[in-house]
Amino acid sequence: MKAYWIAHVDVTDPEQYQQYTQRAPAAFKAYGGRLLARGGRSEALEGRPTPQRSVVIEFESYEQALACYRSAEYQQACCHRQGVATAEVIIVEGVD
Numbered sequence: 135m136k137a138y139w140i141a142h143v144d145v146t147d148p149e150q151y152q153q154y155t156q157r158a159p160a161a162f163k164a165y166g167g168r169l170l171a172r173g174g175r176s177e178a179l180e181g182r183p184t185p186q187r188s189v190v191i192e193f194e195s196y197e198q199a200l201a202c203y204r205s206a207e208y209q210q211a212c213c214h215r216q217g218v219a220t221a222e223v224i225i226v227e228g229v230d
Contacts, residue, residue: 135195135196135227135228135229135230136192136193136194136195136227136228137192137193137194137195137196137198137199137225137226137227137228138170138190138191138192138193138199138225138226138228139167139189139190139191139193139199139202139203139223139224139225140188140189140190140223140224140225140226141187141188141189141190141221141222141223141224142185142187142188142189142221142222143185143186143187143188143189143215143219143220143221143222144185144186144187144219144220144221145186145187145218145219146218146219146220147217147218147219150214150218151214151215151218151219153214154211154212154214154215154218154219157210157211157214158208158211158212158215160207160211161202161205161207161208161211162191162202162208164202164205164207165193165198165199165201165202165205166193166194166198167191167192167193167198167199167202168191168192168193169189169190169191170190170191170192171188171189171190172187172189172190173186173187173188173189174188176188185222196225196227199225200225203223203225
């Protein structure tokens with residue numbers, strides 16, 4: 135069953151954040167992730183205010199999504215996000 139990585143991100147240093155966005159896609163690809171949405175137009179209809187960026191990545195399984203997040207490749211990319219952005223990352227299993 136497919137799984138989805140959903141992230142809401144607020145960036146405080148766009149220039150430094152580019153270091154993350156240049157590295158993270160390689161980890162997604164290595165684990166079969168497919169970007170479905172990445173920072174396009176959005177509007178919060180309920181809950182917290184609209185984050186600056188929303189990201190949705192599809193994986194073939196929940197386990198692959200978790201493995202990607204926990205991988206050395208992704209964690210190295212995360213080092214470039216920490217301190218320059220606030221992120222909420224959720225992995226959710228899809229429906230059959």
